[in-house]
Amino acid sequence: MQAAREELREEAPGIRVTLAELIDIRHRVREVPLFSTPHRRSPLVGLHHSRLRGRGIDFDQVRIYQPGDDVRTIDWRVTARTQEPHTKLFHEERERPIYLLVEQSQHLFFGSGLNFKSVLAAQAASLVGWAALAHNDRVGGLVFGNGEHHEIKPRRSKQSLLQLLDRLVRVNRHLDGQQRVDPDAFGLALRRAREVLRPGSLAVILCDERTLSEAAEQQLSLLGRHVDLLLMPVFDPLDRALPAAGLLRFAQYGARLELDTRDAGIRQAYRQLGEARMARWQRLADRLRVILMPLNTQYELVAQLREYLSAKPEGRR
Template structure:
């Protein structure tokens, strides 16, 4: 069983609407727009002066604006001698060569969930708010990198899709859809188990090879059908996986008798029962392990988000870690 999405978080949040009584529970369009001011805090995409670990995801159609310095590595047979970095070579006493990457653009398609599963939080924000913040930040970062941005908001049976375009208006349309979906979330809404699979199938229909699909969803959303769809999608486009969870999704505190309610159903759990807590923890660990196994199998970057932690700090930590299969 999962915690019912009726818990209320501490109202500690930031942004233009931080004083709203439902801050942390709902997110407004103004807050999503305000996320553009935070893109400099974390290098999601490379710039001429900052190289992101996600640069490997960014290898699509050239825009023809030249090349950027990428990194320095040890000289290998066949390298152009004109690219030798003489300063590094003199300092290390070993030949090193400069590598460059061409400036590129690509469609970046953000699939973000807003369902009753995410309408829950035991800390400062609901999972639905954290997912919306992450999607917005990635959208603004992509737009600042001159990429085409679009996406799809899913979760309640109806999908709201914005085709990728290199325009601020396109991103604002996506964020407006996202804010509207968030505003209509309720604790008693029934969850549509087919919503994720349908969203992934739609992505397969509209995305061309070389696109980047960013998946922002509840950690519990991954099932057999969705995993199959992700596997098929990964054959044609690059994927970035961002599952969102709350600590109560993975472990129950020893807090005595807890009562849960959702869509007319009620449940009582005695959390002093150690066996119950252990079984619940194993279930949560299994969900996390399934995402990790999928990412390892498909060699995809996995960036899980915890609703108890600051978004920027978590992204920084993920980006500082080596990607699976990346050279060390």
């Protein structure tokens, strides 16, 4: 009977993710304009257009200099040859590498809302991946957590994205809440991203909100010098505030903890820890001048993203 109840819980929606579910998300890409199209410019990428570096832009043509052109783009060789000022024109590189760093660890195997954090992170990775393919970008990434690292190199290929999603599902299916978390997993994933990504790439960070450590923050800062970042930390409302639910008992790895949530001081201290984590992510995003989009297990993914995209620039983060 107990085994039957456990199996029922395992099959409940929002606890595990399936490959079919992640594939079906491709039908919702049109609901969320994550990337620009010829007819619509996404507010998400407005930040990146002014920060393209290295091979993120390609030379297009040379034309006669016009008032208002940036003098730094003057082609001096053509100017000397024709005795008339000419300037270089550039266009954005069409195929941009999109690299998804997705955490699937015991930290995310929890949720009090619609989905577990691990499921929400997988859904977001899938949506961004399908949107990138629709935009003719190259998609790859790395699934990390619980001592595992599975990497797929960025390619403009549906098969490449499906391989990444399949790895994501396989790791997700093995989460059981009893594995020990590797404290270095996030930092190792970020170091790997620094090794494989070239300037002009976009790294999408999908991790537990609590994963940000001093070492990881340093790695993100180094990564942000060369590539663009989209920060999407995942959280559950219970990560930020405790309800007055009486005496709560916790057990893990043989250790036990009792917490009296009727104590207002305990609830306040817990809430302050949650607020400090939020503030730390915001300071990091402000310092690196990147977009921060925290994802809440309490709400449906597409609805959250649409709200971010419809917000004014000063409130989008």
